[in-house]
Amino acid sequence: SRMSLWCLLVTLIVWVGSRTEAGEDKTDTVSTLDTDRYSLPQDARYVLYDVNRGEGFNLRRDVHMRIAIAVKKLREKGVNAILVLPPWGGLYHWRDQKTGVRWSDLFDVPSINSFVPSIEFEEFLEVVPSPVIDRIVYLQQFSEGWNGEYVMKSEKRPCLDGDQFYEKEDGLWKGWFYGKEDVRARDLECVSFQGDADTFSDLLAKNYSTFQSIFVDRAETVLHAEYGGVEYWRARRSMRYSKQLETRAEQFITEEMKEEIDAQPLTERWQDEQATRASKGGAYVCAHWRRRDFVTSYGKTLPSIKGAAEQITELAKEYGVKKAFVATDAPKEEIEKLRKQLKITLYTFTPGPEEKLIDGASAIVEQIICSWARAFTGSHVSTFSYRIQEDREIRGFPVETTFRRMCADDVRSFPCEQPAKWKIVY
């Protein structure tokens, strides 16, 4: 009948319309896999990775972007690759030594998944028949070095030391798989690698696309193809924090600091965000004051406690506010010393005992609070500070309120170069 024909037509239009919309994003999510391109769900290729054990949380977030971009490129080459998000935990800086922390405890995984199909490690273990990864690919340097020029290349080579971190037991490789004791790998090989996310996705496409699962160790070896480029920012914007942590930061600002979030709200989807510089921020400044191992590593380039207090007070004066939020890893005694030197009210974030926020979660809450401040100053070369700068770019703050850092007291001996302005691009 005409009626049912009409219904069919409407359904078709809606269906075609929604497909075009998905096509515009140039992304496939796990739940909406393009069945024309990928015939069978068994074709899924899982890419797992890990980073050098000593690296901190915020460098790991950067490595995630490089790998996510590479996996997305691999998909564009026709491989149905899915990124397996490496569980958090056991990091050197985190006092809680909990392992196996899900990404969803810290980030908005559906949002990440809409940049490149991504699943948690736990889900991976559920979909594969056994907890045996096909191959470990251990990235290493070229033993002969750069040889004068930097060219992008990769080559299978004897292991320099990669095999020392794994042990063969009953024919399978045992090692650190995010603290999951029963996971094994069938094979291990070392690849000398010098290159970026493009080089890496070529390598995966050419040499590893037939494996159901590979585990890339020392993934920090892979560099950014275009640091600060559009794809970098797309990956970064998709890495939204979990709603729960956003809400916690908001609650701290409104209830404890009695300030408002005077900023452009984020759109429902990161894909819909648009350039703006209209955000103002609550009436407080934020400083990321990195201490502990930084004092040992970069001591002379950092301000003294008194110097930090002076610079934070000055920043508050410049912006006409009387409150400062300080994100810091400093021990309590140092925070109290800072408080005594400050001429304005100091706020720091400490989670309540019942909140059960892991170290990574409370670090993110502090980063969000800083991303909503009237102005921000960070610590020299800290990736923790860099992530705050990016968040402020995404949230639409004027550039001059973001790219600053605290200086050494003795700026004549230790000149104070301000951070590069990595402005957001869409």
Ligand SMILES: Nc1nc2c(ncn2[C@@H]2O[C@H](COP(=O)(O)OP(=O)(O)O)[C@@H](O)[C@H]2O)c(=O)[nH]1
């Ligand atoms: N809660 C909190 N933790 C911090 C802060 N600064 C540093 N940390 C801790 O120290 C780690 C710093 O390591 P990383 O993320 O690699 O940043 P970077 O070393 O400063 O480049 C973070 O992951 C946190 O665990 C801070 O302001 N607040």
Ligand SMILES: *[C@@H]1O[C@H](CO)[C@@H](O)[C@H](O)[C@H]1NC(C)=O
């Ligand atoms: C990848 O495969 C090509 C041949 O297709 C080979 O020449 C090259 O050595 C391989 N690279 C690695 C790192 O295995």
Ligand SMILES: [Mg+2]
């Ligand atoms: Mg670090």
